[in-house]
Amino acid sequence: MTAFVQLLTSFVASAAFGLLFNVPRRHLAPAGAAGMIGWMIYYGLQQADANPVLATWLASLAVSLASQWFARRLKAPITVYNVSGIVPLVPGGVAYAAMRNVVQNHYDLAVQLAFQAFTLSGAIAFGLVLSEVIHLSFRKIKA
């Protein structure tokens, strides 16, 4: 039940995010699906007690690969799909906790959390990079 709720909310949240970026109506559902695929992987790994950096990295990779597939299928720029899918992975909670500790003068904790947020952002970026590499090398093999 919880897993189903997570799937549903991640789909709706990603599609709604696409709407904020003026993604045309026809492409909202694929954008939502890309986000859902990413969140499914992230949530699954989180439940299995995996390292959050690993979970974020694999989820971002999944979002980008799904987005590439949609982009080729529907002949649209990839940005339309991956942007709304990436957003749920952004470490908002960790950044918030860091901010909160700064306000409470717990600088040691704040620095730790800020570094964690930084690492998680790096994992997102690395997922994006890797998908691009995979995409390019596949294109070379085909050509």
Add this chain to the structure above:
Amino acid sequence: MPQSSEYTRRIAGLCLLAGKIMIENGAETYRVEDTMTRIARAYGLPRSHSFVTPTGIIFTIEGAEGEGADSFTSLSRITNRATDLQKVMEVNAISRRIGAGELSADGAYRLLKETESGGKGYPARLKTAAAAVASGCFLIMFGGSWNDFVPAMAAGGAGYLALICASGRIAIKLFAEFVASFAVGLLACLFVLAGWGRELDSIVIGSVMPLVPGVLITNAVRDLMAGHFVSGLSKGAEALLTAFAIGAGIAIVLALRGGVAL
């Protein structure tokens, strides 16, 4: 086809307009350069060079005589940047049609002008509603309880509405984002104080998500990867500053709350 310098100039203007629309609405640098070069090639001018940054485009096109004999360079300054992926898609589609030889230069120019002056996409009301729904969903995804669903929706929607209103009035984008996140924090605090919401942290985290600069983050990474370091670094800096603006808005609310209530 006779390629007078007048013709070269017209095509350069066309390419620059297409590039400008794309950059202003959140396309990656690689896509902008690619589109401009493709358009120029489709109109019989295969030698063109572009330098695209988030704040300006320099585009040079060499005429048929080559070797700089009748080359033409122009610059377009980019001042306003927003995210409107529909416009990026439209320019993309127009450039595909140009590539297929379906459009004359005048026809393409007219279509691009229409795209540029075209509507603002979805109405503000619908966007606010979408931001509200997204905030509620993010709350659940981040492990919040359903009790806080409606407060998160209210705070997130109001925050996004504040962003729309503030960016219309305040010229500095960062300050508009600061105002929006301050509004989110303040409302969330009030909801919790009034006993309507339970966990302040979850509500704030969920409702602040619609303000996250998603397009900037992904485009910064993709630009850096493609070797467009100037664009990539400046987009990254913009994303970082936006994150700081959001954080500062929330931090001030938390500090105020610490002084008053705790």
